[in-house]
Amino acid sequence: MKKNKEIITMKENNNNIDKLPSENVDKLSIENKVTNEEEKRVIPYGDYHTHTTFSDGVSTLEENIQQAIKIGLKEYAVTDHGFKHRWSGITFANFQVQRRQVELFREKYPQIKIYHTVEANLMGYSGLLDIEPYKDQLDFLQMGFHKTASNESFLTWLSFTASNLIFRPSEKKIQKNTLAYLRCIDRYNLQFVNHLKYGILVDVKEIAKACVERGTKIELNGKRIFFTQQEVDDMLDCGVDFVVNSDAHSSERVGDVQLGIDFAKTHGIPLDKIVNLNKSIFD
Ligand SMILES: [Zn+2]
Ligand SMILES: [Zn+2]
Numbered sequence: 001m002k003k004n005k006e007i008i009t010m011k012e013n014n015n016n017i018d019k020l021p022s023e024n025v026d027k028l029s030i031e032n033k034v035t036n037e038e039e040k041r042v043i044p045y046g047d048y049h050t051h052t053t054f055s056d057g058v059s060t061l062e063e064n065i066q067q068a069i070k071i072g073l074k075e076y077a078v079t080d081h082g083f084k085h086r087w088s089g090i091t092f093a094n095f096q097v098q099r100r101q102v103e104l105f106r107e108k109y110p111q112i113k114i115y116h117t118v119e120a121n122l123m124g125y126s127g128l129l130d131i132e133p134y135k136d137q138l139d140f141l142q143m144g145f146h147k148t149a150s151n152e153s154f155l156t157w158l159s160f161t162a163s164n165l166i167f168r169p170s171e172k173k174i175q176k177n178t179l180a181y182l183r184c185i186d187r188y189n190l191q192f193v194n195h196l197k198y199g200i201l202v203d204v205k206e207i208a209k210a211c212v213e214r215g216t217k218i219e220l221n222g223k224r225i226f227f228t229q230q231e232v233d234d235m236l237d238c239g240v241d242f243v244v245n246s247d248a249h250s251s252e253r254v255g256d257v258q259l260g261i262d263f264a265k266t267h268g269i270p271l272d273k274i275v276n277l278n279k280s281i282f283d
Contacts, residue, residue, distance in 0.1 A: 042261045044276050046075030049119065049142065049194060049219065049245035050254055054098055055080035056088035059251035061101050067251040069112050075280055076254070077115035078102065079142060084121050084130035084150045092134060099137070113280075115139040119194060121149035124156040125176060127183025135188075140282075142219075143184060144194030169201050178203040185210045191281055192217040192243045197226035205234040212240050217275060220260030222246035222253070232267045242274045243281055 050064055051057035057064075061078055068076040078098065080090040090098070095118065102116040117138040120129040122145045129135075129143050147165055151157040160180070163173060177200050181193070185207070193211065196204060196218060204227065211218055218235065220242050227235070244260035246253050264271060275281055 041258060042277065043072050043255055044244055044257050044274075045073070045279050046077070046113075046276050046281065047073055047246050047248070047255045047257065048075070048077040048115065048140075048191070048243065048276065048281060049079050049221070050077065050248045051080050051119075052078055052098075054090045054094050055085070057249045059249075061098065062105060063251040064248070064254050065105055065109055065112065065114065067254040069109060071255045073112060073255050075113045075115065077117060077139070079117050079119045081146070082118040082120040082130045082149070083134070084123065085146060086148045086150055088148070089121075089130075090118060095134070095137075117142065119144060121146050122180060122184055123149070124152045124160045125180045125183070126152065127180055127185075127187050128152065129184065129188060140191045141188050142192050142194055143188070143190055144196075145198065145200040147199045164200050174201045174203060177201060178206050181207050182210050185214050185216055190214070190216045192219050192245075194219050194245075195221040195224055195226075195247070198224055204231040205238065208235040208238040208240040212238050217241045217243045217281065220244045220257075220263055220269075220274070222248070222257050222259050225259060225263045227263075227267070229267055232269060236269065236273070240273075242269060243276050244274050245276075 047068065052059060052061045052064060057080070064078065065076060081088045083089050083092060099116055102114055106114050117140055118131065120131045120141060120143040122143055123130055130149065131138060135141065147161055151160055163169065164177070169177065181202055185193070193207065193216060196202065196207065208218065218240055222245055244257035246256045248254045248256065264274060271277060
């Protein structure tokens with residue numbers, strides 16, 4: 001509402017534009033341009049995938065929260081890389097430190113709802129995530145495949161991760177990868193699956209079907225999206241819901257979901273299939 005009021009004010013100023021000194025006109029036109037560009041940018045209700053200096057982000061949790069408030073997010077989740085991410089995973093000790101920060105910031109910034117979890121790593125064909133035995137301490141669950149995460153054993157790493165990196169996966173391998181996702185979706189109460197097909201080929205249609213059954217959403221990631229048009233059509237046929245997240249690694253990118261929005265528009269995903277544009281993913 002406040003933004004609308006500002007726009008109306010700007011339009012009223014425009015009507016009086018010939019009465020203003022030229023330097024003010026220049027300033028006004030610049031301000032108008034910025035406002036118009038901001039207007040085009042979609043701000044979601046919540047951003048549920050962001051990183052901080054506790055993993056490989058460059059901004060602190062408080063900087064991220066302040067940016068989230070500044071751009072008008074109602075909900076924000078801090079989701080540093082899971083515990084088995086080789087170089088950037090948050091340690092469980094630091095996760096507890098971060099939890100105390102979250103509790104403090106919830107009191108300091110009551111205007112925004114703050115969630116605390118990790119971006120969990122798929123560990124292998126079992127479908128297990130690297131959040132055991134801490135999963136009860138996470139506010140909600142999300143997962144993705146990261147080639148930099150360690151697996152259940154070296155043999156699992158060779159067959160599950162390394163073979164995805166070195167070889168063009170066979171159809172059989174793609175089905176095995178898919179099975180790992182299906183087991184994971186079945187095992188955990190996931191809110192959404194992160195950046196599907198990033199570093200691992202899977203059968204998107206089968207995963208979308210499982211997501212629909214379990215009420216799990218599929219992320220349109222703010223940094224990378226790999227779906228083909230056929231896969232988008234298959235997902236829509238299944239009736240799966242989507243979530244747009246920034247995957248911000250710096251505070252300036254918190255709430256920046258434009259890649260997901262643009263992808264949806266160019267690939268025929270109705271915006272009402274994106275559940276976090278106007279409401280919480282928990283509603
Ligand atoms: Zn990721
Ligand atoms: Zn991420």
